[in-house]
Amino acid sequence: MPTRVADRWPELQAAAATSRAVIGIAQRMSRNLTHSVALRLPAMVPFFPASQVVNAVSPERAVEAVRDAFVAYAQGEWTMPPKVYVPAYPAGDFRAMPALGGGHALLKWVTSFPGNPARGLPTVTGLVLLSDASDGSLRAALDAGAVTALRTGAAAIVAAEELGRRDAQTAAVIGAGVNGRAAAKTFLARGRDVALWDVDDERARAAADEIGARVAGSRQEALAADLLVTVTPGHEILLAEGSLGAGQHVSLMGADGPGKAEISVEELARVRIFCDDWEQVGPNGTPGRGRIYADDWEQASHNGDLVHAVEAGVLARDDVAQLGDVLISTVEGRQSDRDITIFDSTGLAIQDLAIALAALERAEDLDVLQLDL
Known part of the structure; x- marks a missing residue:
């Protein structure tokens, strides 16, 4: 006798429930599997x-990017914790430099070993890591030496163009290492002839030939330039008391750590100083009475030329303006053609961030190497 549906209803209900349960399990397994596979997919950076x-x-792009970074930092849009030094003296030191801005976070791990060129090794090596600030994902990794050179040259010329005389005729760079060449190359890219000088004449000539600059006839000729950039290890005073002339500008880029200086305390005491970051420059850097500027007061007052003048009681915070504040017109820059302006730079992570972001913009165009992480 045929089985009635009604007789099998409980059985059919149980089967349907089982089917629904199996389907649910399968769907969950599918979602979990997809998620698991996604997690296992390599992150191409x-x-x-x-x-x-x-x-x-x-x-030229570096100048634009670094200028914008100074402005963003001065306006509080970008932030930068203090630079951390790990000394390995007398050979050199290691530095950890973080920054946050433009939707990204950056960390640069970089070295400074001035004696390395004599051993055929670069003075500066390291790695820059750029991450997305919204989810923490790594977006790019960059060679730290190249990033440092680009931003150092750019910062020096941003300061020279902002603080130097409008009718400046001559420009010179003292120090023909990687960062000195970058500064000279940036002057040239901005349409200005530049002279190079280095204690090693062969190195100066090689650098000049490479970038299309000329070699200064003497150290004194270079030091007398209307726009002067110094990029030396900072172990020797280049600018003694009375060295700088009326109307001259100098960007001090070499004294970027404790114990270094390119200018004497006495000369700083008579000029106006601008710094990139006061705290970073002060206790380890360079100030003065003409007009003194820094990249960042906090950094400059601890790790640049300014620190010696601060410790001697010759310089205080009110004596130094930050370059970013000049760029956004909250403080005055050069006020007369006779002003002597000094920019003391210790190098900022926001500058590295600016270069890293500019590079990331070109990643697809250049078909750069992808790391499987």
């Missing part, structure tokens, strides 16, 4: 070796 950093960011 663009890596910019030194050559690709240079290809991605021209000196």
Whole structure:
């Protein structure tokens, strides 16, 4: 006798429930599997070796990016915790430099070993890591030496153009290492002839030939330039008391750590100083009475030329203006053609962030190497 549906209803209900349960389990397993596979997929991160950093960011683009970074920092849009030094003296030191801005976070781990060139090794090596500030994902890795050179040259010229005389005729760079060459190359990219001088005449000539600059006839000729950039290890005073002439500007880029100086305390005492970051420059850097500026007071007053004058009681916070504040017109820059202006730079992570972001913009265009992390 045929089985009635009604007789099998409980059985059919149980089967349906089982089917629904199985389907639910399958769906959950599918979602979990998809999520698991996604987690296991390699994260491809663009890596910019030194050559690709240079290809991605021209000196002119670097100037634009670094100027914008100074402005963003001065307006409080970008932030930068203090630079951390790990000394390995007398050979050199290691530095950890973080920054946050433009929707990204950056950390630069970089070295400074001035004696390395004599051993055929670079003075500056390291790695820059750029992450997305919204989810923490790594967005790029870059060669730190190339990033440092680009932003150092850019910062020096941003300061020279902002603080130097409008009718400045001559420009010179003292120090023909990697960062000195970058500064000279940036002057040239901005349409200004530049002279190079170095204690090693062969190095100066090689650098000048490479970038299309000329070699200064003497150290004194270079020191007398209307726009002067010094990029030396900072172990020797280049500018003694009375060295700077009326109307001259100097960007001090070499004394970027404790115990270094390119200018004497006495000379700082008579000029106006501008710094990139006061705290970073002060206890380890360079100030004065003409007009003194820094990249950042906090950094400059601890790790640049200014620190010696601060410790001697010759310089205080009110004597130094930050370059970013000049750029946004909250403080005055040069006020007369006879002003002597000094910019003391210790190098800021916000500058590195600016270069890294500019490079990332070109990642697809340049088809850079992708790291499988």
